[in-house]
Amino acid sequence: MSYTILENTIRVTYNKEERWGxxxxxxxxxxxxxxxxxxxxQEKYHLGQLKAKIAKLRTQLLEPPKGSSGAxxxxxxxxxxxxxxxxxGFPSVGKSTLLTMLTGTHSxxxxxxxxxxxCIPGIIHYNDAKIQMLDLPGIIEGASEGKGRGRQVIAVAxxxxxxxxxxxxxxxxxxxxxxxxxxxAVGLRLNKRPPQIYFKKKKTGGISFNSTCTLTHVDExxxxxxxxEYKIHNAEVLFREDATVDDLIDVIEGNRKYMKCxxxxxxxxxxxxxxxxxxxxxxxxxxxxxxxxxxxxRLLARMWEEMGLVRVYTKPQGQQPDFSEPVVLSTDRGGCTxxxxxxxxxxxxxxxxxxxxxxxxxxxxxxxxxGLQHHLQDEDVVQIVKKKEKEEGGRGRFKSHSNAPxxxxxxxxxxxxxx
Numbered sequence: 001m002s003y004t005i006l007e008n009t010i011r012v013t014y015n016k017e018e019r020w021g022x023x024x025x026x027x028x029x030x031x032x033x034x035x036x037x038x039x040x041x042q043e044k045y046h047l048g049q050l051k052a053k054i055a056k057l058r059t060q061l062l063e064p065p066k067g068s069s070g071a072x073x074x075x076x077x078x079x080x081x082x083x084x085x086x087x088x089g090f091p092s093v094g095k096s097t098l099l100t101m102l103t104g105t106h107s108x109x110x111x112x113x114x115x116x117x118x119c120i121p122g123i124i125h126y127n128d129a130k131i132q133m134l135d136l137p138g139i140i141e142g143a144s145e146g147k148g149r150g151r152q153v154i155a156v157a158x159x160x161x162x163x164x165x166x167x168x169x170x171x172x173x174x175x176x177x178x179x180x181x182x183x184x185a186v187g188l189r190l191n192k193r194p195p196q197i198y199f200k201k202k203k204t205g206g207i208s209f210n211s212t213c214t215l216t217h218v219d220e221x222x223x224x225x226x227x228x229e230y231k232i233h234n235a236e237v238l239f240r241e242d243a244t245v246d247d248l249i250d251v252i253e254g255n256r257k258y259m260k261c262x263x264x265x266x267x268x269x270x271x272x273x274x275x276x277x278x279x280x281x282x283x284x285x286x287x288x289x290x291x292x293x294x295x296x297x298r299l300l301a302r303m304w305e306e307m308g309l310v311r312v313y314t315k316p317q318g319q320q321p322d323f324s325e326p327v328v329l330s331t332d333r334g335g336c337t338x339x340x341x342x343x344x345x346x347x348x349x350x351x352x353x354x355x356x357x358x359x360x361x362x363x364x365x366x367x368x369x370x371g372l373q374h375h376l377q378d379e380d381v382v383q384i385v386k387k388k389e390k391e392e393g394g395r396g397r398f399k400s401h402s403n404a405p406x407x408x409x410x411x412x413x414x415x416x417x418x419x
Contacts, residue, residue, distance in 0.1 A: 045221065045222055045225055047245075048218075048222045048225065048226055048245045049225050049226065049229055051245055051246065051249060052225075052226045052229040052230065052245075052249055052252075053229060055249045055253060056229065056230065058185065059253060059255070077119055077121050077134065077156075079132065079159075080121070080123065080130070080132050081123060081129070081130035081131055081132040082129045082130055082131065082309060082328040082330065082333075083129070083131045083132065083161045083162070083307045083309060083330060083333075084131070084132045084133075084134065084159065084160040084161050084162075085124075085131060085132070085133045085134070085160060085161065085162045085163075085164055085303060085307075086133075086134045086136060086156060086157040086160035086162070086163050086164065087099065087133065087134065087135050087136055087164050087166055088136060088139065088153070088154075088157055088163055088164070088165050088166070088179065088183075089138060089139075089165060089166035089167060089179070090138050090139070090167075090168070090175055090179070091137075091138030092138070092168075093138070093166045093167060093168045093266055093267075094166060094168075094266040094267065094290050095135050095136070095138070095166050096120070096135055097290040097291075098166065098264075098266070098288075098290055099120065099122050099133055099135040100122075101290055101293065101296065102122070102124050102133060102296065102300070103122025103123055103124050103133055104122070105120065105121070105122035105123075107120045107122075107135050118137065119134055119135070119136055119137075119156060120134070120135040121133070121134050121135075122134075122135070124300070126300050126303075126304060127304060127309075127311065128311060128325070128326050128328075129309055129311065129326075129328045131303070131307070134156060134160065136153045136156060136157065137153055139153050139154070139179070139182065141178050141182070151186070154182070154183060154186050154188070157183070157188070157259075158187075158188065158257055158259075160259075161259075161260075161307055161330070161332050161333070162259070162260050162261070162262065162303060162306055162307050163183075163188075163190065163259055163260070163261040163262070164261075164262050164264050164303070165179055165180075165261055165262070165263050165264065166264045166266055167179075167263060167264065167265050167266065168265075168266060168267055169265040169266060169267050169268045169270070169271050169275070169276070169279060169287065170267055170270050170271055176263060187253075187255050187256045187257060188256075188257055188259060189250070189256055189257065189258045189259070190259060190260075190261040191260060191261050191284055192258050193258060194251075194256075194258050195241065195243045195247035195248075195250065195251060196239075196240035196241040196243070197237070197238070197239055197240065197241075197243055197247060197248060197251045198236070198237070198238035198240070199235065199236070199237055199238075199251045199252060200235065200236045201232060201234065201235050202234040202235055202236060203234060204234055205234055206233070206234055207223075207224060207227060207232075207233065207234065207235050207236075207237065208235070208236045208237065209223055209224075209237050210237070210238045210239070211238065211239035211240075212238070212239065212240050213239065213240070213241060213242055214242065215239060215242055215243075216242055217242065217243065217244045217245060218239070218243065218244070218245060218248060222245070223237060223248065226245070226248060226249065226252070227252070230252055232252070260306045260307075261284060262284055262285070262286060262299075262302055262303065262306060263282070263284055263285045263286070264285075264286050264287075264288060264299065265279045265285060265286070265287045265288070266288055266289065266290055267289060267290075267291070268287045268288065268289045268294065269289045269291055269292050269294070286298060286299050286302050307330060307332075308330050308331045308332070308336075309328055309329070309330050309378075310328070310329045310330065310336045310376055310377060310378050310380075311326035311327070311328055311378055311379055312326055312327045312328075312329060312341055312376050312379075312380050312381075312382055313326050313327075313379070313380070313381045313382070314327065314381075314382060314383075314384075315357075315359075315381050315382065315383040316383070317383060317385070321359075321381045326379075327341060327344055327345065329341060329344065329376065336375055336376050336377075337372065337373055337374060337375055337376065338356055338358075338370055338371065338372050338373070338374045338376065338382070339372040339373065341376060341382060342372070342384070349384070350372065352386045352387055353372070353384060353385075353386060353387070354385045354386055354387045355369050355370065355371065355385050356369075356370050356371075356374075356382050356383060356384050356385065357369065357370075357382070357383040357385065358370050358374065358376070358380055358381070358382055358383075359380065359381040360376075360377060360379060360380030360381055361377045361378070361379070361380065362374070362375060362376055362377040362380055363380070367383070
């Protein structure tokens with residue numbers, strides 16, 4: 001009998017014996033409920049402490065040994081273009097074929113696994129922008145531990161702006177979960193934003209714990225235990241959202257990277273239309289077929305949308321806008337404000353800027369006078385107006401510059417008066 005049912009029974013019972021028996025059962029039930037609640041709280045604290053220990057040990061395992069020489073051979077290539085996309089997936093899912101079809105760069109593909117053994121770059125020309133695509137070798141389960149040179153592959157993926165996880169539509173959904181688990185094991189957080197937790201270490205003062213909302217997953221005692229596990233005894237912690245224990249551990253570690261990921265299901269020509277419809281309706285997913293060249297244009301549009309690239313065209317004073325070569329900005333690479341646009345052209349341009357004239361979707365009227373903090377949108381036209389240089393000359397009391405020396409000792413001495 002539950003705790004609330006016993007309370008209701010006592011309220012409606014008028015017989016003393018029945019009331020006394022119900023009270024006994026209520027005490028036992030209440031005691032059992034208190035014990036279970038205490039056990040759950042202890043499990044919650046113990047589980048949070050175990051998660052912190054596991055994360056700490058995993059970080060130590062991923063670090064290279066102190067006595068080792070320089071890093072080994074990796075797959076890193078020079079960054080080129082306005083964005084970088086990495087292809088990650090199991091062997092023989094169609095990564096090399098997709099790179100060849102989108103970029104024109106030949107990447108060897110065959111019917112056996114591990115055809116690609118190194119990183120092969122290619123350039124996608126889309127919407128007047130250049131996007132670098134990297135075909136990485138296939139990774140297997142246990143890649144985060146170094147199997148199949150998985151660490152080098154994931155390290156290249158960390159340097160990209162977008163991850164395309166290529167999956168075989170004819171195989172089980174477990175491949176997606178395995179790849180996500182391997183990437184999260186090395187600090188990659190896919191399709192997540194950084195938690196709104198302020199954390200700062202201090203030299204003295206103990207631990208200061210505050211929150212601006214109601215917390216359901218973490219309390220002050222659990223936060224203290226996790227910090228003590230990392231041997232942090234002086235810090236300031238502020239929760240701006242109802243975050244979990246894993247979010248707090250990620251903030252304390254400080255080496256997590258939050259990236260956008262698009263799940264690309266290839267080989268949809270070998271499954272039924274109902275399965276294709278179910279895969280296409282999943283979040284952050286695109287279905288394609290490299291064999292029949294299906295839905296590749298939708299994949300390019302989704303890549304452009306996820307990367308957040310913004311094209312800005314320049315307009316010289318008194319001339320027509322130049323629509324041949326836009327200035328491509330992105331939120332992940334610098335920002336999309338007028339100040340970022342000026343720094344992209346030249347660093348000294350911000351000091352000489354007076355205002356800018358903007359045409360496009362970000363302007364309320366055409367043209368709009370904007371300052372440095374104005375956010376630009378795709379296909380805006382910008383005209384830069386510089387400050388006028390001060391003239392050295394002047395008239396009368398409005399003369400701006402004096403020809404006299406700056407120091408008194410350098411001034412020309414007059415001849416003494418004759419007496």
